[in-house]
Amino acid sequence: MRKLRYFLIFLGFFLLSPVSAKQSPKSEIPTSYRVVKGDSWFGIARKFKISAETLAKLNGRTTTENLYERELLRIPKGNEKISVSSPESLIKEKPSYPLERKERVVKKFSELTYDPHKGIQFQRGTSSLVRASLPGKVVHVDYMDGYENFVVLEHQNGLYTVYGNLERIQVTEGQEVKSKDRLGILSKDKGLYFQVNKQKQSLNPERILEGGI
Structure with missing residues (x-):
């Protein structure tokens, strides 16, 4: 099921197919949650429509600490408020460049319906090492025609980054990475494909790299 869930996410990333979520009947929010393999603070928090920092603080933890399979987490009730200062819920760090050196962008971000x-x-230049642009968790590693080997990272606030055209991948699913950590080695004949998504919306990666989130 987990593989299928992420595969559907990637169809949205790469093929841009709109996904319509089923409306579930209104029900009472549970007060606890049992961690399963592949969970992250940000993924669980998104399920319950709360911030990851709020969830971690309620459980006496921080979002930098690892979760453990079958760990039981408390979930805030509807009327339970946890004070978390707003700067903590934002990504304070400016994204790092995903290559060792700046390479020319040969195909730009476009929202034009016909293209x-x-x-x-990026152009395939002298940079071969591909690095994490932001701290996060490796949620998917796979191969797809047109993108070769690729890695998807999950970050705070529903952000994802995608790194395609890799010859070798040097991380595994579930691994936590820091900014500038090595993800893999670029293909010999292709430049890096780099994508930034906030949930289902694609953002312009050049603007993110220049000005931050």
């Missing part, structure tokens, strides 16, 4: 391109394609 959509939801990421950017």
Whole structure:
């Protein structure tokens, strides 16, 4: 099921197919949650429509600490308020460049209906090491025609980054990474494909790299 869930996410990333979620009947929010393999603070928090920092604080933890399979977490009730200062809920860190050196962008981000391109394609220059642009968790590692080997990272506030055209991948699913940590080695004949999503919306990666989130 987990593989299928992430595969559907990637169809949205790469093929830009709109996904319509089923409306579930209104029900009472549970007061606890049992952690399963592949969970992250941000993923669980999104299920319950709360911030990851609020969830972690309620459980006496921080979002930098690892979760453990079958760990029982408290979930805030509807009327339970946890004070978390707003700066903590934002990504304070400016994204790092995903390559060792700046390379020219040969295909730019585009939202044009007749020529959509939801990421950017760098020129294959002298940089071969691909690095994490922000701290996060590796949620998917796979191969897809047109993108070769690729890695998807999950970050705070529903952000995802995608790194495609890799010859070798040097991380595993579930691994926590810091900004500038090594993700893999670029293909010899293709430049890096880089994409930034906030949930289902694609953002312009060049603007994110220049000005931050």
